[in-house]
Amino acid sequence: MDILQSLLYGFSVAATPINLAYMAFGSVLGTVLGMLPGLGPSTGVALFLPLTYAMRPETALITMCAIYYGAMFGGSRSSILLNIPGDGAAVASCFDGYPMAQKGQAEAALAISAIASFIGGLLSAVAFVALAVPMARFALRFGPPEYFTLMVFALAATAAISKEALLKGMISLLIGLMITTVGIDLQSGVQRFTFGLPELQSGIDFVVVIIGVYGIGEVFKNFETIKAKGAQAIQRKFGRIWISMEQWKRSWIPILRQTPVGFLIGILPGAGGTIAAMMAYNNEKQLSKHPEEFGKGAVEGLAAPEAANNACSIGAMIPMMTLGVPGSGTTAVMLGALLILGLQPGPLLFQHHPDVAWGVIASLFLANVVCAIINIPLAGALVRVLSVPPRILYPLVIVLALLGVYTINYSVMEFHILVLFGLVGYFMKSFKIPTAPLILAVVVGQSMEQSFRQSLMLSDGALSIFVRSPICITLLALAAVSIAWPFVSDMIKRKEPPKPAHAPAAPEE
Amino acid sequence: MRRSILLLLALAVLFVAGAAFASDYPSKPFECIAPAGPGGGWDTTMRMATKVLTEEGLVKSPMPVINKPGGGGGVALAYVQKKAGDPYSLIVYSPPLLLINLTGQTELSYKNVTPIAMLINDYGAFAVPKDSPYQSMTDVIEALKKDPKSVKIGGASSPGSMDHLQILQAAHAAGVSGLKEIAYIPFQGGESLAALLGGHVGVLSTGMAEVVGPLEAGDIRVLAVTSPERIAEGPLAAVPTLKEQGIDTVFINWRGIFGAPDMPQAEKAFMEDALGKMVQTASWDEICKRNGWTKAFMGSSDFATFLEKTNEEYKTLLTEIGLYKQAQ
Numbered sequence: 001m002d003i004l005q006s007l008l009y010g011f012s013v014a015a016t017p018i019n020l021a022y023m024a025f026g027s028v029l030g031t032v033l034g035m036l037p038g039l040g041p042s043t044g045v046a047l048f049l050p051l052t053y054a055m056r057p058e059t060a061l062i063t064m065c066a067i068y069y070g071a072m073f074g075g076s077r078s079s080i081l082l083n084i085p086g087d088g089a090a091v092a093s094c095f096d097g098y099p100m101a102q103k104g105q106a107e108a109a110l111a112i113s114a115i116a117s118f119i120g121g122l123l124s125a126v127a128f129v130a131l132a133v134p135m136a137r138f139a140l141r142f143g144p145p146e147y148f149t150l151m152v153f154a155l156a157a158t159a160a161i162s163k164e165a166l167l168k169g170m171i172s173l174l175i176g177l178m179i180t181t182v183g184i185d186l187q188s189g190v191q192r193f194t195f196g197l198p199e200l201q202s203g204i205d206f207v208v209v210i211i212g213v214y215g216i217g218e219v220f221k222n223f224e225t226i227k228a229k230g231a232q233a234i235q236r237k238f239g240r241i242w243i244s245m246e247q248w249k250r251s252w253i254p255i256l257r258q259t260p261v262g263f264l265i266g267i268l269p270g271a272g273g274t275i276a277a278m279m280a281y282n283n284e285k286q287l288s289k290h291p292e293e294f295g296k297g298a299v300e301g302l303a304a305p306e307a308a309n310n311a312c313s314i315g316a317m318i319p320m321m322t323l324g325v326p327g328s329g330t331t332a333v334m335l336g337a338l339l340i341l342g343l344q345p346g347p348l349l350f351q352h353h354p355d356v357a358w359g360v361i362a363s364l365f366l367a368n369v370v371c372a373i374i375n376i377p378l379a380g381a382l383v384r385v386l387s388v389p390p391r392i393l394y395p396l397v398i399v400l401a402l403l404g405v406y407t408i409n410y411s412v413m414e415f416h417i418l419v420l421f422g423l424v425g426y427f428m429k430s431f432k433i434p435t436a437p438l439i440l441a442v443v444v445g446q447s448m449e450q451s452f453r454q455s456l457m458l459s460d461g462a463l464s465i466f467v468r469s470p471i472c473i474t475l476l477a478l479a480a481v482s483i484a485w486p487f488v489s490d491m492i493k494r495k496e497p498p499k500p501a502h503a504p505a506a507p508e509e
Numbered sequence: 510m511r512r513s514i515l516l517l518l519a520l521a522v523l524f525v526a527g528a529a530f531a532s533d534y535p536s537k538p539f540e541c542i543a544p545a546g547p548g549g550g551w552d553t554t555m556r557m558a559t560k561v562l563t564e565e566g567l568v569k570s571p572m573p574v575i576n577k578p579g580g581g582g583g584v585a586l587a588y589v590q591k592k593a594g595d596p597y598s599l600i601v602y603s604p605p606l607l608l609i610n611l612t613g614q615t616e617l618s619y620k621n622v623t624p625i626a627m628l629i630n631d632y633g634a635f636a637v638p639k640d641s642p643y644q645s646m647t648d649v650i651e652a653l654k655k656d657p658k659s660v661k662i663g664g665a666s667s668p669g670s671m672d673h674l675q676i677l678q679a680a681h682a683a684g685v686s687g688l689k690e691i692a693y694i695p696f697q698g699g700e701s702l703a704a705l706l707g708g709h710v711g712v713l714s715t716g717m718a719e720v721v722g723p724l725e726a727g728d729i730r731v732l733a734v735t736s737p738e739r740i741a742e743g744p745l746a747a748v749p750t751l752k753e754q755g756i757d758t759v760f761i762n763w764r765g766i767f768g769a770p771d772m773p774q775a776e777k778a779f780m781e782d783a784l785g786k787m788v789q790t791a792s793w794d795e796i797c798k799r800n801g802w803t804k805a806f807m808g809s810s811d812f813a814t815f816l817e818k819t820n821e822e823y824k825t826l827l828t829e830i831g832l833y834k835q836a837q
Contacts, residue, residue: 042546046547046576050556053556053560140707143704144694144709184580184581186667186695186697187695188668191614198580198587199579199584201584201614202579202584269700269703319699323706323728324702324722324723325699325700325703332546333546336549339553339718342799344721344722344725346726347722410577447697454694454696457692458692458694458710460658
């Protein structure tokens with residue numbers, strides 16, 4: 001067992017006191033940065049970059065990985081407590097995490113998110129060791145048409161998440177896609193909808209849209225009721241950060257089945273955590289026996305995306321380590337760091353620097369444990385944010401949001417866009433238009449358009465390229481099925497004799 | 510009377526401040542700008558240069574690097590306009606400084622920054638999948654001559670930027686007509702390499718640093734490098750130059766340090782001198798070797814002349830392919 005021996009060697013590299021200390025440091029830093037809106041793993045890794053020059057390469061990389069996982073753990077804290085996702089990958093954690101917190105189950109929500117993240121991460125680390133090379137080769141079969149159809153599927157599944165809101169979902173989706181057309185067009189260099197403002201040339205950053213629609217929109221929405229709700233909305237008593245047996249029973253299967261989804265999407269260099277988490281959420285909602293509870297605080301609706309986004313972040317390491325191709329913004333920075341440290345990423349890393357390669361892989365396991373250990377007690381402190389009265393909390397949220405978006409480009413333009421999207425979020429909530437399709441569209445829109453046009457350039461304009469491979473055809477079929485599914489399942493249910501309404505999963509109070 | 514005293518006082522303060530500026534420089538922290546995100550070429554160059562400058566004691570003030578990404582460097586270029594005359598603002602640039610202007614993305618150009626010194630040269634490379642039918646750059650050129658659309662060329666920069674320009678320059682020098690029709694497909698960052706490894710594009714036009722890893726691993730073949738002479742060491746040493754294959758051209762990705770517009774003369778001279786000393790240190794040698802950069806120091810006035818000349822060359826090429834645009 002060559003691999004096991006190498007892995008053991010990896011543990012001997014990663015588990016030195018200095019590396020463990022840096023790992024803990026990275027996990028804490030990542031968790032904190034992940035919690036703050038606008039600051040995500042790539043900011044964390046970039047901040048840390050200058051410190052790595054004097055470090056040993058394996059220590060540098062292990063710390064960066066720890067920051068990355070830490071941010072994945074931390075990103076959902078603010079989703080759950082404040083309805084502000086720390087970054088794209090944590091958006092899906094808002095859907096049921098925030099309602100859980102509103103129902104007084106914040107402790108359970110924080111706990112399940114850490115548990116799901118832990119399990120998702122751990123299983124993916126095992127998969128990494130066993131499958132890295134063949135998986136990376138498989139991922140290469142994804143060319144522009146495959147990416148395009150993957151994104152079509154992701155968007156279709158998200159827009160069709162509920163039958164009633166299909167039309168509204170499509171509206172939301174189209175607005176999202178429109179937003180992504182702002183900026184310099186990568187294919188032709190032409191400026192679109194920039195009004196001559198250099199700040200708009202690189203487009204509207206999706207983080208601003210997320211924070212605007214969720215964070216600021218939430219504050220605006222609550223502003224209506226702030227007087228009426230007054231003090232009774234706040235939570236004063238806090239329980240232990242743990243989950244009930246019932247919640248575990250509902251969550252473990254979703255965690256196990258959405259982990260591979262996240263892992264697979266992570267391996268694709270052009271996809272990412274947001275797609276992974278959204279897909280996991282959609283899948284669970286469609287598979288669930290009680291989809292009507294989704295969006296109202298269903299515990300599995302939080303567990304699934306949490307497992308998937310951590311699995312995704314580990315999957316994203318595969319193309320970087322095995323091919324030298326970065327799979328996400330964060331791994332791109334890590335790749336740069338590797339080069340600065342004088343290491344050539346790619347398959348030969350395992351031969352030339354086995355200490356680094358296997359040390360990092362072993363650290364995937366260790367960092368997961370460290371993050372889980374840090375996050376459970378941390379959650380106990382964080383949950384108290386719910387005892388802050390809204391009239392103090394919301395101004396703080398706005399300050400945090402402004403700070404967060406300013407760090408994206410260090411420009412005040414972001415403030416204007418943020419407030420604009422706050423209003424958009426407010427109106428969408430008022431008219432019950434789902435926000436998830438908009439967010440996913442904003443995240444994938446640009447690369448979807450590019451993939452579409454790259455495909456057509458490859459085929460000299462023939463649309464048949466989108467059915468050129470089994471991958472494309474499968475993805476398009478899945479897209480069609482996910483739009484049709486709500487209708488089909490409805491018909492099936494109608495044919496069955498009406499069952500006594502299934503017990504609405506024992507209220508937790 | 511009172512007014513004139515005030516005026517005198519103000520003048521005196523100005524004078525003292527001005528004098529202090531020149532002799533004490535640098536006396537406060539710099540703002541060192543990388544006009545793109547962390548981890549890329551600009552960022553690495555700036556971080557490495559500031560690291561050596563401060564570690565060797567050539568500059569005593571702190572030199573923190575900040576990233577101002579966006580618009581292919583255009584956002585940072587607009588930003589430094591606000592710092593005109595401020596000697597504490599430094600920025601790194603390379604060919605896109607000229608290209609974003611020539612393709613009409615910004616009306617600002619190399620004339621809106623103060624060239625201090627060119628530091629390094631980097632070169633481009635053309636790679637194919639390992640099972641590609643193309644054995645040499647000549648094969649690719651022949652195919653392009655027969656049908657410019659037959660070879661799908663991938664790259665990691667937008668049309669009219671470096672990766673695109675270097676393949677066009679090679680094709681142009683080899684006498685390919687129909688440059689406009691050559692199918693150049695831009696990808697983002699690492700996706701271009703993935704597209705090549707997966708066989709989705711025929712040829713990848715990119716920087717040398719990007720191909721070293723997969724070349725070493727035997728996943729790709731590199732048909733040519735754009736340097737004037739062969740690379741001395743490493744896996745690229747076996748790769749012929751364009752010139753060796755009868756294509757008489759060189760594509761240089763030069764990188765240098767600039768100041769804000771109207772950087773004062775004395776401070777500019779100081780930085781030029783400091784950078785000139787920096788490139789002679791052993792640690793800079795080591796960094797260049799590690800990153801595969803060719804040392805290519807050029808002082809302020811030579812650099813300015815070089816920029817002017819290079820700008821005209823790019824302009825000619827971009828006009829030829831119809832991408833030259835004057836910003837409105």
